[in-house]
Amino acid sequence: MELDRCMKERRSIRKYKDKAVSKEDVMKILDAATAAPNAGNLQNWRFVVVDEETKKVDISKACSNQNWISTASTIIVVCSDIRDLKRHFGEDGEEYSSQNCSAAVQNMLLTSHELGLGTCWIGGFDKEKITGILKIPDKEYLKIEAVISLGYSDEDGEVPEKYDMRRIVYFNEWSTIR
Template sequence: MTKDVIEAILERRSIRRFKDEEVPAATVGRLLDAARWAPSAGNIQPWKIAVVYSKDKKQELAAAAFGQQFVAQAPVVFVVCALPEKSAARYGDRGRNLYAIQDTAAMVQNIMLAAAGYGLGTCWVGAFDEKAVSETLGLAFDHRPVAIIPIGYPGGEVKAPARSSVDDIVVLYE
């Protein structure tokens, strides 16, 4: 059973330790379905997702992520890629440099919230060598890796980090 979206938002944590338990193929499919429903500028959908199960490839991704070994320990890893030229075809440089990245960021958030709804843990890994990730996965020249998302059942509890209050993040203009 999945959680409602507010519960998923409030309970989602960055997980860096996973149980040695497979994520069912049907659940992976649901995460991919949630991903494709992310909003994108002009509904261009400038993205691709590499789904990685191979232990060797996951180990190479962990190395490309500057030794973050939890990437290799997750049962499945998604690598979300932007297609900047697809956005640029309609929106020029702003599409290439901003919209494609924003669109894939929305996709990553959809994946992470859907995963939380299924009791899965994820971590948004942005610290990695793009060239090494591209070479590991044999990505096409127009695919820019934006995020590595290890996915699996959490291997322990993670406390909620401190957050700013709503008053600290809101500026009202009346």
């Protein structure tokens, strides 16, 4: 699929068919994640792939009771080990952790769309609850950056309103004119 079409067609999907995503597709999506640019090539991202029903229900509860999440075939919890980033970049390492993982997430969403799969990037989650559900060691250098739901879409997805370019793009200097 052409990149421009893939970017513009992708929508957040919050209703999924009762059909499993193959492990092969999940691995393609994870491979795309690792192709993302990342500070110092330190690859701080870690991925927990969840397909157990009870865990999916628990995760959806830990995501502010967004119950639709549990209908996804697979949930990918994007985590980060920030030790190398902190060592190399000091305090900036924490910020780079999120930026690296966000780039990885976008790669995953676009690759999923190309594979005919629906996704939603979920940022509303209770870190402690997810840590407990996934048995993530309770270490200050391990972060949870994002949750992604993945499955065969059972909806068109809402087309969001986009701001006019004049509101968000400035040339050469900041502009407050709208």
